[in-house]
Structures are given as structure tokens and as C-alpha cells.
Amino acid sequence: AQSVSQHNHHVILSEAASLELGCNYSYGGTVNLFWYVQYPGQHLQLLLKYFSGDPLVKGIKGFEAEFIKSKFSFNLRKPSVQWSDTAEYFCAVIPSGGYNKLIFGAGTRLAVHP
Amino acid sequence: NAGVTQTPKFRVLKTGQSMTLLCAQDMNHEYMYWYRQDPGMGLRLIHYSVGEGTTAKGEVPDGYNVSRLKKQNFLLGLESAAPSQTSVYFCASSQGDRNYGYTFGSGTRLTVV
Numbered sequence: 001a002q003s004v005s006q007h008n009h010h011v012i013l014s015e016a017a018s019l020e021l022g023c024n025y026s027y028g029g030t031v032n033l034f035w036y037v038q039y040p041g042q043h044l045q046l047l048l049k050y051f052s053g054d055p056l057v058k059g060i061k062g063f064e065a066e067f068i069k070s071k072f073s074f075n076l077r078k079p080s081v082q083w084s085d086t087a088e089y090f091c092a093v094i095p096s097g098g099y100n101k102l103i104f105g106a107g108t109r110l111a112v113h114p
Numbered sequence: 115n116a117g118v119t120q121t122p123k124f125r126v127l128k129t130g131q132s133m134t135l136l137c138a139q140d141m142n143h144e145y146m147y148w149y150r151q152d153p154g155m156g157l158r159l160i161h162y163s164v165g166e167g168t169t170a171k172g173e174v175p176d177g178y179n180v181s182r183l184k185k186q187n188f189l190l191g192l193e194s195a196a197p198s199q200t201s202v203y204f205c206a207s208s209q210g211d212r213n214y215g216y217t218f219g220s221g222t223r224l225t226v227v
Contacts, residue, residue: 009154034215043204043220044157090156099164100145100208101172102216104156 004093006105013081013112021076021108023091032094033074034102035065039087047089050074061085086112117141120205120219127195127226135190135222137205143217144210146188147172148180150201151221157204163188164210195226 007022025031035047048059055067065076074091091105118139127133137146144165149157159172163182177199179191188207192199205219 004156006156032215044218046215049215092157099162099170100210101159101162102147102206104149104158106154106156 004091004103004105006089006091006108008108009106011108011110013110015083015112015114016080017112019076019078019081019085019110021089021091021110023074023076023105024072025074025091025093025103026072027093027095027103029096031096033065033067034092034094035059035063035074035076036090036092036104037087038090038107044090047076081110081112083112083114086110118205118207118217118219120203120222122222123220124223125225127192127224129196129226131195132191132193133195133224134192135203135205135224137188137190137207137219138186139188139205139207139217140186141207141209141217142185143207144185145208146182147206147208147216148178148188148190149204149206150174151204152201160190160203195224197226200224200226 005024033050036044037047047063048057050057050067058064063078089108093103121136147162148160151157158174161180163169166185169180181189203222206216208216
């Protein structure tokens with residue numbers, strides 16, 4: 001079945017450590033790619049998105065993601081995490097066709113310790 | 115402020131009761147969606163609408179009904195609530211052009227006891 005896979009369900013880091021969260025999708029054709037963040041008790045916020053062009057996308061709060069078409073991947077990175085990055089991170093895809101439906105991965109819970 | 119508004123924000127239901135969740139958007143978006151969020155499962159699409167008067171099933175439609183009588187509103191109904199429907203429900207809207215992404219509401223936390 002077509003899907004969005006996030007490799008890590010839980011990640012624990014110390015402040016200043018580097019972060020990379022994996023995301024793979026199984027849809028062919030043109031895709032739009034997103035990373036959302038959900039801070040504790042809050043709703044979803046868009047971190048960054050990729051539609052076309054430069055495969056390295058920069059988002060808010062120092063996050064970036066790289067689209068590698070050959071690997072069907074869209075990994076999220078941050079060089080140095082802060083305690084305030086503690087949140088749940090969701091990768092999501094809009095496949096071509098299909099009424100703009102946004103398909104989510106299961107999410108990765110990130111805990112950053114001071 | 116323009117955006118997507120969900121009401122209510124919290125609700126506790128007894129098994130077998132019914133309720134309707136309201137989603138309203140003021141951005142003149144064509145497409146609207148209802149998702150549920152459960153731990154470890156991300157957000158799953160329940161139903162969606164591609165325009166006034168239209169609805170379609172998503173990934174997990176069973177036990178839910180929807181209506182889109184007005185373009186700005188998308189209602190999610192639970193006719194006979196079950197504990198398995200305890201979840202956080204998010205509404206979203208989009209222009210229908212896949213390059214514009216989504217606007218999400220702040221969510222409704224529903225507990226069925």
C-alpha cells in the first residue's frame with residue numbers, strides 16, 4: 001500500500017546535538033512534501049514544504065529538509081537542537097492526483113534534554 | 115483573523131451518544147478535510163469535501179458522517195459514539211491547488227466513556 005514512513009518513533013537528544021529525522025514515501029509521480037511540528041498541547045504548525053526546485057529546503061526555527069527523488073526521501077535536519085524543539089514531528093505528502101489529500105506519517109516524538 | 119475554526123474544543127460523550135463537530139473557514143477554500151490523530155498513528159483522513167454539496171470517504175470513515183451544505187462549513191457527525199472514537203479531531207482546508215498546502219484548525223479533543 002502507498003504510504004509515508006517515518007523511521008523513528010521516539011528520539012532523545014541532548015541540547016546542541018544534531019538532528020536528522022527520516023521520512024520515506026511510496027508514491028510515484030510528482031509529490032508535494034511537508035514537515036509539520038506539534039508542540040505539547042498545541043495544534044500542527046508547518047515547518048517547511050517542498051513543491052519544486054532546489055531540493056534543499058529551509059524552514060522556520062533553523063530546520064531544513066532535503067528531497068532525494070531517487071530515494072523517495074525527505075529527511076528533516078537541524079544542526080543544533082534546543083530544549084524548545086521538544087515536540088512531535090510529522091512528515092506528510094500530497095501525491096499527484098487525488099484531490100489534494102495530505103497523507104501523514106505516524107510521527108516522531110523528539111525529546112531534548114538540557 | 116482568517117483561518118479555520120473548530121468547535122467545540124473539548125467534549126466528553128457517553129457511549130451511544132451523538133454529536134456534531136463544526137469546522138468553519140473564512141478563506142473561501144474549496145477543499146475541506148477531517149482528520150483524527152491517535153498516538154503512534156499520525157493523522158488519518160476521515161472524510162473530505164472538494165466543494166459545496168460534495169463529500170467523500172477517506173482512510174477511516176466508519177462511524178462518521180459529514181455534510182458540506184455551505185462552502186465555509188464542514189460538519190463531522192458521530193451518530194452513536196464508541197470509545198474507539200476517543201481522539202483529537204483536526205479540520206483543515208485548502209484552495210485545491212496542491213501548491214498551496216493546508217490550513218489546520220486547532221483541534222477538538224473528544225473523549226468517549
